[in-house]
Amino acid sequence: MTTAAQRAAALREQLHEHAYRYYVLDDPGIPDADYDQLYRELEAIEVEHPELVTPDSPTQRVGAPPDSAFEPVRHRLPMLSLSNAFSEQEVRDFHRRAQQRSGEAELRYVVEPKMDGLAVSLTYEQGVLIKAATRGDGRTGEDVTANVRTIHQVPLRLSGDAPARVEIRGEIYLPLAGFREMNRRLEADGAKTFVNPRNAAAGALRQLDPAITAQRPLGIVCYALGDIEGFRLPTTHSALLEQLRSWGLPVSELNQPAEDIDACLDRYAALQAMRAELPFEIDGVVYKVDDLALRETLGQVARAPRWAIAHKFPAEEASTRLLDVEFQVGRTGALTPVARLAPVFVGGVTVSNATLHNMDEIERKDVRIGDQVVVRRAGDVIPEVVRALTEQRPADVHRVQQPPQCPVCGSDVIRAEGEAIARCTGGLVCSAQREGALRHFVSRRAMDVDGMGDKLIEQLVGSGRVQSPADLYTLTQAELAGLERMGEKSASNLVAALERSKHTELGRLIYAIGIREVGEVTAQALAQAFGDLQPLIDADEAALLAVPDVGPIVAQHVRLFFEQAQNLSVLQALQDLGVNWPSIDIAAKPAELPLSGKTFVLTGSLDTMTRDEAKQRIQAMGGKVTGSVSKKTDYVVAGADPGSKLDKAQTLGVEVLDEAGLAALLDGAG
Ligand code: IVH
Numbered sequence: 136m137t138t139a140a141q142r143a144a145a146l147r148e149q150l151h152e153h154a155y156r157y158y159v160l161d162d163p164g165i166p167d168a169d170y171d172q173l174y175r176e177l178e179a180i181e182v183e184h185p186e187l188v189t190p191d192s193p194t195q196r197v198g199a200p201p202d203s204a205f206e207p208v209r210h211r212l213p214m215l216s217l218s219n220a221f222s223e224q225e226v227r228d229f230h231r232r233a234q235q236r237s238g239e240a241e242l243r244y245v246v247e248p249k250m251d252g253l254a255v256s257l258t259y260e261q262g263v264l265i266k267a268a269t270r271g272d273g274r275t276g277e278d279v280t281a282n283v284r285t286i287h288q289v290p291l292r293l294s295g296d297a298p299a300r301v302e303i304r305g306e307i308y309l310p311l312a313g314f315r316e317m318n319r320r321l322e323a324d325g326a327k328t329f330v331n332p333r334n335a336a337a338g339a340l341r342q343l344d345p346a347i348t349a350q351r352p353l354g355i356v357c358y359a360l361g362d363i364e365g366f367r368l369p370t371t372h373s374a375l376l377e378q379l380r381s382w383g384l385p386v387s388e389l390n391q392p393a394e395d396i397d398a399c400l401d402r403y404a405a406l407q408a409m410r411a412e413l414p415f416e417i418d419g420v421v422y423k424v425d426d427l428a429l430r431e432t433l434g435q436v437a438r439a440p441r442w443a444i445a446h447k448f449p450a451e452e453a454s455t456r457l458l459d460v461e462f463q464v465g466r467t468g469a470l471t472p473v474a475r476l477a478p479v480f481v482g483g484v485t486v487s488n489a490t491l492h493n494m495d496e497i498e499r500k501d502v503r504i505g506d507q508v509v510v511r512r513a514g515d516v517i518p519e520v521v522r523a524l525t526e527q528r529p530a531d532v533h534r535v536q537q538p539p540q541c542p543v544c545g546s547d548v549i550r551a552e553g554e555a556i557a558r559c560t561g562g563l564v565c566s567a568q569r570e571g572a573l574r575h576f577v578s579r580r581a582m583d584v585d586g587m588g589d590k591l592i593e594q595l596v597g598s599g600r601v602q603s604p605a606d607l608y609t610l611t612q613a614e615l616a617g618l619e620r621m622g623e624k625s626a627s628n629l630v631a632a633l634e635r636s637k638h639t640e641l642g643r644l645i646y647a648i649g650i651r652e653v654g655e656v657t658a659q660a661l662a663q664a665f666g667d668l669q670p671l672i673d674a675d676e677a678a679l680l681a682v683p684d685v686g687p688i689v690a691q692h693v694r695l696f697f698e699q700a701q702n703l704s705v706l707q708a709l710q711d712l713g714v715n716w717p718s719i720d721i722a723a724k725p726a727e728l729p730l731s732g733k734t735f736v737l738t739g740s741l742d743t744m745t746r747d748e749a750k751q752r753i754q755a756m757g758g759k760v761t762g763s764v765s766k767k768t769d770y771v772v773a774g775a776d777p778g779s780k781l782d783k784a785q786t787l788g789v790e791v792l793d794e795a796g797l798a799a800l801l802d803g804a805g
Pocket residue numbers: 215216217247248249250251252253254306358359421440443445
């Protein structure tokens with residue numbers, strides 16, 4: 136049995152270590168939520184057993200002792216911290232206590248965002264910045280004047296009527312854009328990245344070389360006053376904030392007065408909703424009694440004032456055990472590693488699954504099964520595993536292996552060179568990819584099955600009636616007529632459309648079966664090169680690479696597709712059910728394509744397709760698309776807002792097509 140004294144000692148030990156890493160090394164070992172939990176546990180023990188409180192308990196001080204690298208600065212007035220509330224009830228309790236102590240039934244507040252940065256104190260004498268210090272342990276901080284001077288938002292001289300001497304308190308922070316950019320550079324240099332913007336800001340501020348601080352886009356928000364001499368103070372905090380603003384100090388635009396505690400809670404909800412869109416991090420809101428005289432009455436406890444409280448947002452990061460990693464197959468066949476976690480409360484909900492994105496990310500983060508990992512859930516974003524706490528790694532962890540076979544259909548999984556994503560190659564048979572594959576198969580430029588809409592495919596797949604494209608050709612009119620939104624007439628039309636689609640072309644079929652990276656143009660090129668399906672199935676890599684438009688990646692995808700026995704069965708079934716195409720005389724040159732020898736120039740924007748699609752379709756018909764108009768140009772296709780190419784076509788007497796003209800040509804040609 137662990138006694139309360141032993142537990143308190145263990146907690147103190149852990150908290151000391153984490154506080155040192157957090158405040159001095161700017162490199163926290165655990166998420167804030169974990170720290171808060173340990174802290175609260177110690178606090179609770181100390182409340183129950185006051186005799187266990189030691190003078191060096193982390194509950195007895197505000198931060199960490201100053202680092203020796205900087206000169207110590209003794210704060211004239213201690214720099215306090217804030218008590219935290221994690222629930223509405225705790226906020227209401229705070230309010231009730233403040234009402235009782237002040238004797239005021241109605242308390243007005245100012246609600247401010249709680250900036251997630253680090254506290255500084257700025258001292259101005261006769262309006263001139265003479266000293267900037269970190270909070271340190273609340274009594275003594277570090278002299279960071281040279282570094283703070285490099286922050287453009289910090290006025291070196293106050294505007295207007297400045298007091299003889301004033302100490303202003305605020306938060307130095309790093310905007311998210313600056314943080315991401317900074318980490319991007321560190322990563323490119325192979326250096327260690329920062330875990331969050333606050334640590335990055337702390338690291339930047341505590342640089343020994345101010346020139347480095349100057350390169351970091353730090354900002355400041357001012358929210359309080361320290362010691363002041365030679366100035367008549369306003370009577371409210373709101374007026375004080377206005378005063379700071381008029382001195383030229385940045386004050387948050389998000390600050391708002393609140394008539395009562397309910398208005399405070401409303402503002403909390405509003406800021407929480409805005410949180411994900413803000414260009415900087417906030418970790419809660421701060422409620423401050425507005426009346427400065429009442430603040431005097433309320434006073435303070437050891438660590439924090441009684442007139443203010445921080446209402447924290449649910450922590451976006453927490454740590455938990457990674458129990459296993461499973462792979463999910465998406466609609467395009469992409470395999471996503473999903474972390475199975477010991478349930479953890481994060482971002483306001485209990486999370487037991489989180490994404491790990493892809494194998495590269497797993498390796499980059501060095502995440503292993505069995506690790507204690509940090510899970511992040513920000514706003515409505517899907518929870519993700521952000522890092523492993525490698526220092527706490529147990530001995531029995533093991534590496535995550537990408538499965539060689541698709542967990543859904545058993546087809547081979549490949550990861551093309553240079554791609555982060557691994558994919559299942561069973562496009563025609565994999566149930567995870569079924570709907571997408573069928574939608575593509577029936578589309579106009581593939582098998583062109585008129586009337587086979589997305590909703591219908593959804594029903595057919597949902598009921599299990601259609602599992603592969605071949606099953607489409609076994610659908611009967613009676614069966615179709617029984618489906619939702621299907622009359623006798625449309626059912627018979629659909630059966631006729633399926634029947635018509637059986638007489639197809641090789642290029643269309645190759646495109647329809649959805650081999651990765653094989654678009655229309657490539658499908659046509661493959662059809663031209665091999666003339667029939669079997670030679671394509673049998674083609675080795677060298678033969679594939681000899682085809683125009685086919686590089687090593689496409690060749691690999693084609694090979695893998697035809698190596699899957701299941702894909703071959705579907706192709707066989709299609710033929711058995713009557714799908715057919717004329718074979719192509721491969722001795723003949725592509726000159727036989729309908730638009731062979733014709734040169735097109737595209738200008739302006741088209742309504743029904745992008746310029747790129749138009750280009751692909753023209754090429755698929757054997758036409759050539761060039762960038763500039765000459766006498767050799769056969770057609771200029773002019774969409775909306777055409778450029779000078781249209782004038783040139785008219786000057787040279789080149790035939791001009793509008794969008795309808797192009798469509799007619801493509802349809803006629805196809
Ligand atoms: S007032 C005596 N206002 O949060 C009250 N603090 O967890 C002094 N902070 O030490 C603090 N935004 O570093 C105040 N609008 C805000 C704040 C804020 C962030 C920080 C500050 C403080 C810590 C307490």
